[in-house]
Amino acid sequence: MNSEIIGLVAGAFSCTTFLPQVIKTWKSKSTKDVSLTMFLIATLGTTLWLIYGIMINSISIIGTNIVVLFFSLTMLYLIFRNREKKEHI
């Protein structure tokens, strides 16, 4: 079996990992229980995986990490927006 097929399916799962959290946080506007550090590490890690993917020419790794990076940055935005709002109450 072609390893790139497994890689693409794995990538499809990884792509959507943070999506349910983004939707939940977007709706609830509550980030009390969510770890900011988790998404800071995710952003840094994803950027490095992207570089690794480019270096080893893995379409699965490149594609996945572009999407995950987008959701990580969205979560960082939501967490900081939420903190800012709280400070203004």
Place this chain on the structure above:
Amino acid sequence: MNSEIIGLVAGAFSCTTFLPQVIKTWKSKSTKDVSLTMFLIATLGTTLWLIYGIMINSISIIGTNIVVLFFSLTMLYLIFRNREKKEHI
């Protein structure tokens, strides 16, 4: 520059991505704002990456995903334990 060095650093970041969330949830015992679906998808995705890593012989991918899988399962345990407790109150 050796791509496996970038892969290992990326792996080190990914390994610890969920750790701050595990620590936060372990201490607070509150999972109200945390998405269960996120950790279900993470568990499935990580398992597939592990298979992909084995198929393409990438130590970075294999090592990372063993650790991430462990933390994903820990988060699932914490979320379900928390739900069970709430039902008994």
